[in-house]
Amino acid sequence: MTQRLRILLADDDALSREFLAEALASFDADVRSCDDGVAASKLFAKESFDAVFTDLRMPRKDGLELIREIKSGPNPIPVVLVTAYGTVDVAVDALRVGADDVLMKPVDLEQIELVLTRLAERSRLVAENRYLREQEAQRSPGLIAASPQMLAVDEMIDRVADSDVGILITGPSGTGKEVVASELHRRSRRSGAAFIQVNCAAIPPALLESEFFGHEAGSFTGATGRKIGKFELADGGTLLLDEIGEIAPELQGKLLRVIEDGKITRVGATEPRQVDVRIVAATNRDLRGMALQGEFREDLYYRLNVLPIELKPLVERPGDLEALTVAFLAQESRRVGRELSLEPEAMRLLRAYSWPGNVRELRNLLQRAALLTREACISAELLSPWLGELPSESPPLEAESGASIEAFVGCKLRDVEDALILATLADQAGNRTATARVLGISPRTLYNRLQALEAPAL
Structure with a gap:
């Protein structure tokens, strides 16, 4: 088995119940026992189990009724x-009402092990399907392409x-490499x-x-059952190897052999298995430089990089920002x-921000805003604190500035600040994030000051 199963056991015969409980526990199952169908129903309603083992004839509620x-x-x-x-x-009656298996007493350990192995594999597949459905629900809405890139x-x-x-997809983290790989699969014959x-x-x-x-x-300590690897799961389909630059050199050689002959060998097995898998790799590292x-193995790099696809940072493709939003x-x-x-x-x-986290950061920001906004229209005031306090890149004003400072002598401090804000905004071509950075204030503070000034939108 590849995981510990939680088993509900119902049997009115004390000796049989104890034997089954000990046998199941010997295969690392977590067992909860009871002596009839009614008690089993109550336990099942209160606790979570992976499977139920039940006797047929029990007082108050028999096994078929429980099934x-x-x-x-x-x-x-x-x-x-x-x-x-x-x-x-x-056996026919049990299968008709939904039993997944039928064991005849006296049960031996090999039968129990076989059944538990099948149940563990089924539980794994159910969990994997649930994971895939959740991943599908959270996926981005396909490839959004508005910029020339x-x-x-x-x-x-x-x-x-x-x-x-x-195919090797490169680009900084968060630029959408998984989305591109998914689109390659969706549009393919696979x-x-x-x-x-x-x-x-x-x-x-x-x-x-x-x-x-x-x-x-x-095959190794802890490998209590057979496990199907990702190459076999992807047989006939597409396998995305994300962050390919992180795999160890010894595994790079084995990966190269799979690409060349299409055969994989499970750990601990002697016979190879043929698989038909389209491999797409992705990385934010410089594989060529590595x-x-x-x-990084040069021969593996060239096998992966027959068709390169490069994704630019979001800040370099502003045409996509509004479409993604x-x-x-x-x-x-x-x-x-x-x-x-x-x-x-x-x-x-959003247009003024530099998006160091790229598309992923934009999506996370909008998810947070959607959860926290009380209005149907998300405001700049809500977003601006999350865009960060940006340090000033300008040197402090020196006394030697001379005439430029003296020109403001006699003016109110608020008027001087307002003039500086507007002049810096004009100098930065209306880019408010850049203006906030130069002034050493947050975008939200700048937004509030401009609102107070009723400055024209730039």
């Missing part, structure tokens, strides 16, 4: 019927989607199969080979159940 109740409820987990009445009719990327995706040669992502930087190096290729039971320095706001409107928009000044703040 029927569990399978018709909101949490229909696997149920195994264990019975001394091993007739074909009993992203329109060129969009065209490239159309041209290479059906090719199986290596779109009906799985799209699997692996973040190479998030998995400990010692476990990465098992994560890629899977393992057999007993290859020249000997930090509209798309993310539409997504958040559906999430919160009301229509959201940005006031014009808020949009101007």
Whole structure:
């Protein structure tokens, strides 16, 4: 088994119940026992379980009734019927009401191990499907392309989607490399199969080979059951190797062999398995430079980088900002159940910001604003504190400034500040974030001062 299962055991025979509980626990299952179907129903309603083992004949509520109740409820987990009445009719009745397996008493340990292994695998697949559904619900609304740079990327995706040669997507963190990889899969002939992502930087190096290729039971300490690797899960589909620059040199060689011959070998296995996987790699590092320095295999780099796709930082493609904002706001409107928009000044703040976190930062900012705003129109006042207090890049004024300072002698301090704000704003071509940086104040403070001045929008 690859995980610890929590088992509910119902059997009115004390000796049988104790044997089954000990046998299940010997395979690292967490067992809760009871002596009839009614007690089992109460426990099932109060606690969370991965599976139920139940006897057939019990007082107050028998095993078939318990199976029927569990399978018709909101949490229909696997149920195994264990019975001394091993007739074909009993097995057929049990399967008809929803039993996942039937064991005949006396049960031996090998039977129990086999059933638990199947249940663990099923539990893993259910959890993985749930994860994939959650990932799908959280995904960005496809590729948003409005700038010339992203329109060129969009065209490239159309041209290479059906090719199986290596594609390497590069660009700073948060620029949308996963979205591009997903679009490559969606537009390809492999779109009906799985799209699997692996973040190479998030998995400990010692476990990465098992994560890629899977393992057999007993292949290393803790490998109590067989595990299917990401290459097998992606068979027929696309595998995204994100942060590819983080994998260890010894695994780079094994990855190269898989790319060349399409065969993987599970850890602990002797026979290779053929897989048909389209590999897309992504990184925010300079793989070519790493290859020249000997930090990344040069032959693997060239196999991955047959078709390079480079994504620019968001600040270098301002044409995408408004389109992304509209798309993310539409997504958040559906999430919160009301229509959201940005006031014009808020949009101007977004345009003026440098977006060091790129598209991911923009999306996170709008998610936060959607949750916290009380109004349908998100204000600049709400957004400005999250854009950061920016340090001044200008040197302090010196007394030698002479005439420029003397020109303000006799004026009120507030008037001098107002004149400086307006002059700096004009000097920065209306860029409010840059103006705030030069003045050494926050964008929100600048916004409030301009509101007080009723300055014309620039």
